[in-house]
Amino acid sequence: MVDKKIKQTVRKKQQSVTGRNVISVEMWRFYLMWGVVLLCFIALVGRAFYVQVINKDFLQNKANANILRTEKVKAMRGVIYDRHGVPLAISTPVMKVVMDPRDYFDNKKLYEDTMAQLEKEPNNRKLKRQLPDKNLNLDELADAVGIDRKDLRKKLNERPRSRYLVLQKEIPPQQAELIMKRDFQGVYMEKNYKRYYPQPQPNSQIIGLTNSEGAGIEGLEMQLNERLAGIDGEQQIVRDKKGNRVKDPEVVKGVEPGENITLSIDSRLQYIMYRELTAAGVANNARSATAIAVDVKTGEILAMTSWPSYNPNDKSSLGNKDAMRNRGAVDSFEPGSTMKPITVSMALESGKYMPNTVVNTSPGSMRVGNHTIRDTHNYGALTLGGIIQKSSNVGVAKIALSLPYSTLPTFYQRLGFGQRSAVKFPGESAGLILPKSKWNVSEVATMAYGYGLNATVLQIADAYAMMANKGVKMPLSLYKLEDQPQGEQMISPVIADQVLAMMESATMPGGTATRANVSGYRVGGKTGTAHKLRPDRKGYSTTEYRALFAGVAPVSDPRIAMVVVVENPKGSYFGGTVSAPVFARVMQESLRLMNVPLDKPLDTPQSSK
Numbered sequence: 001m002v003d004k005k006i007k008q009t010v011r012k013k014q015q016s017v018t019g020r021n022v023i024s025v026e027m028w029r030f031y032l033m034w035g036v037v038l039l040c041f042i043a044l045v046g047r048a049f050y051v052q053v054i055n056k057d058f059l060q061n062k063a064n065a066n067i068l069r070t071e072k073v074k075a076m077r078g079v080i081y082d083r084h085g086v087p088l089a090i091s092t093p094v095m096k097v098v099m100d101p102r103d104y105f106d107n108k109k110l111y112e113d114t115m116a117q118l119e120k121e122p123n124n125r126k127l128k129r130q131l132p133d134k135n136l137n138l139d140e141l142a143d144a145v146g147i148d149r150k151d152l153r154k155k156l157n158e159r160p161r162s163r164y165l166v167l168q169k170e171i172p173p174q175q176a177e178l179i180m181k182r183d184f185q186g187v188y189m190e191k192n193y194k195r196y197y198p199q200p201q202p203n204s205q206i207i208g209l210t211n212s213e214g215a216g217i218e219g220l221e222m223q224l225n226e227r228l229a230g231i232d233g234e235q236q237i238v239r240d241k242k243g244n245r246v247k248d249p250e251v252v253k254g255v256e257p258g259e260n261i262t263l264s265i266d267s268r269l270q271y272i273m274y275r276e277l278t279a280a281g282v283a284n285n286a287r288s289a290t291a292i293a294v295d296v297k298t299g300e301i302l303a304m305t306s307w308p309s310y311n312p313n314d315k316s317s318l319g320n321k322d323a324m325r326n327r328g329a330v331d332s333f334e335p336g337s338t339m340k341p342i343t344v345s346m347a348l349e350s351g352k353y354m355p356n357t358v359v360n361t362s363p364g365s366m367r368v369g370n371h372t373i374r375d376t377h378n379y380g381a382l383t384l385g386g387i388i389q390k391s392s393n394v395g396v397a398k399i400a401l402s403l404p405y406s407t408l409p410t411f412y413q414r415l416g417f418g419q420r421s422a423v424k425f426p427g428e429s430a431g432l433i434l435p436k437s438k439w440n441v442s443e444v445a446t447m448a449y450g451y452g453l454n455a456t457v458l459q460i461a462d463a464y465a466m467m468a469n470k471g472v473k474m475p476l477s478l479y480k481l482e483d484q485p486q487g488e489q490m491i492s493p494v495i496a497d498q499v500l501a502m503m504e505s506a507t508m509p510g511g512t513a514t515r516a517n518v519s520g521y522r523v524g525g526k527t528g529t530a531h532k533l534r535p536d537r538k539g540y541s542t543t544e545y546r547a548l549f550a551g552v553a554p555v556s557d558p559r560i561a562m563v564v565v566v567e568n569p570k571g572s573y574f575g576g577t578v579s580a581p582v583f584a585r586v587m588q589e590s591l592r593l594m595n596v597p598l599d600k601p602l603d604t605p606q607s608s609k
Contacts, residue, residue: 071237074192075230077214078258080207080221082267083300083480088203089221091193091214095176097145097168101156104186107132134185141184146171169212170194195221199267201309202274205326206265206478208426209312218312218324220261220478223426230258262480264300269293272589277307277564280582284569290327291582292461293562293590296552298481299465299474301423302560302590304328304458327565329425332432332454336530337575338550338563339412339450341499342463343396344384346411348495350403355498356383361394369442373397373449385502388526389511393449400448405439408447415466415473415490421458422475431455450528461563464550467503468524468558471496500524504555516551516580518588520598524558525551525583527575532568544568549579553587556599560590 080089111132118127135141138156142149145168152167159165169192171179176189195210197203208219215229216222233255277289290306306327310317318324325331347353364378379390387395400408412418418433432454434443446452458476466473471491503524506513512527528548531540550563564579564586572578 071190071235073233073235073255074190074214075232075255076193076257077195077210077230078228078260080228081260081262082265082270083263083302084266084268085262086267087198088263088265088267089207090196090198092196093173094170094192094194095173096166096190096192097171097176097179098188098190099156099165099167099184100186100188101159101162101165102186103163104136104156105160107134107185108136111136132185133183135183136185140182141167141187144179144182144184195312197312199271200311200313202270202305203265203267204309204312205306205324206263206304207312209318219326219426220263224261228258228261231256264295264302264477264480265304266302266593268593269303269586269590270305273303273586274305274307274309276582276585277305280566280578281307284566284571284578286566286570286578287568288327289564289566289582290331290457291562291564291586292328292457293560293586294461294465294476296465296468296558296561297474297484299422299476299485299487300481301476301478303586304478326425326427328457329421329423329428330456332429332456333546333565334451334453334530334533335455335460336450336528336546336548337391337393338460338526338528338548339448339453339455340388340391340396341467341503341526342412342415343400343408343448344388344502345467345491345495345499346408347384347399347403348498349411349491350407352403353384353399355385355502358383359387359392359395359398361387361392361398364394366394366397368397368401368445369440371442371446373445385505388499388502389505389508391506391512391527396448397445400444401441405441405444406436408444409433409436409439409453412447412453415463417453417455417459417463421456421462423458423478425458425478428458429454429456431459450530457563457565460548460550461561464525464552464563465561466490467496467499468552468561469496500552500555500558503551507551512574512576513549513551513580515576516549516583518553518584518591520600520602521553521587521591521596522555522599523551523553523584523587524555525549525580527580529574529576545573547573547575547578549575549583551583551587553591554596554599559594559596560587562587562590 077091079087082088110130114127114130118124121127138152139149142152147167155165179187180189193214195214197207206219208216208221210221211217216225221228234253273291273293277291280286281289288306288308291303292301293303294300295302308323310320310323348355358381360381361375361379365372365374373393375392375394379386379392382390382392382395413433418431420428420430434452443452462473462476469487470493471489472487473490474485474487477485503526504522505511506526507516507523508514513525516523516525526549528550530546530548532544532546534541545568547566547569548564552558552561562583564582566578566582569578
């Protein structure tokens, strides 16, 4: 009985122990499973967080690289106008043909692989739908774009993984549209602008030109490039794997067109001036001819051009660098006798001389150091007006030497010689006034009649405009002015009027510039015939000259100051016979176009004869 109870007790203990072990194992398995699930869940959440938050930009960029293309939207370059709104430089739309070689080769490989599989499964519709539906024929593409077939294949094979290859830079929009209709693989268009110059030769040396990328490289196109260029925009285009546009372009950055610029130039006067310079240059077999016309009242440059010139629309004409220079601003030279009215102005300002002061120029020459100064004739006793009328070198040299040597060069510097004008044209020369240490008797004497210093046509025109404007110097400007600028009184109005009257005498009978007269207008001016330095700079040439005339009209109320320079004329080489007639023809038409009132009776046929 006792044994039976003991056995039952042992069995119960064994059952209870076994039960607890079974429950512990099952719970351990349960927790393990849930732990694994939880870890997987955490891993998935972590991966999602990494992909969508931490590594979002990288993956987005990878995706965008396959479907998005960012294209530059070219800004339209600003228009350059003359003072009357006539366009002198405009931009016309042209298209650039661009190819994506990587896209082309990827789709070509897809086509070839798919066609190989279709040979095995000709009825597989799924494979047929994978075939690229664009034109893969490179020969047709080369013919359509207008390039050599071999060259196209060579370019593609050299850059098979490139995403950007320019096939043709400038084609008309109509031709571009026809190319796009051919649906070539990887080919698209970029809109660009080509610079066009409606009146090329008369204006090219001022306006300059742009390169193939539309950036200014010469003249005002270069100087004003930032203002004219504008700011390019950007747009994003979504394409599918076959290169087709999925939706319309999205503007990422707006385009800001370039600023329009209005010049002070009158294109009518510019044309007349270039026409007459060309005629004079050809007739005199000259090396070049240059002229500038300035509005005396405002300082605006109405015309400035040179012959020979070039056509910026024709790239083949760009080889002649000599013709591309704006000689009026860039070239400096010894201005010769055109400086004599300025020397006389200095004499009057000194107080030592009056207009009727007599200077003895006999015997028509004078010795200064090792140099002999000569006149063409022995003019004897001359007043200051007579010195200008007869263009006496001896007269102005004696005047300059009668004053402290620093007086004349300092006066020249005050008027703007030896420094760049207010125009600040690219490459503009400052000319040259010798340093103070060289202001000796010889230098000052020759400086009085325009040797021993260098000046530009701009500087001479500036000085004559100042004298014509009652001694008030207006800053020269190549841009149309809306408001009257503030001038600077450089010399007394009385002295300016006195010198102007003396310059008028030079165009009267007995003067050196009778051929500068303009029918119906009083003209004042001064001729200049300057020997050119020899190439070795050892003395002056006896066969090469520079013929000049500088003048203003009408004398009663001056409106235009003009300078004409003809370099190396053959045959006659005097400023009065070569440059003065050019001045007269250009001035006559300019005053007429500007409706300037007459200030003297018109010449009759008999008086003209």
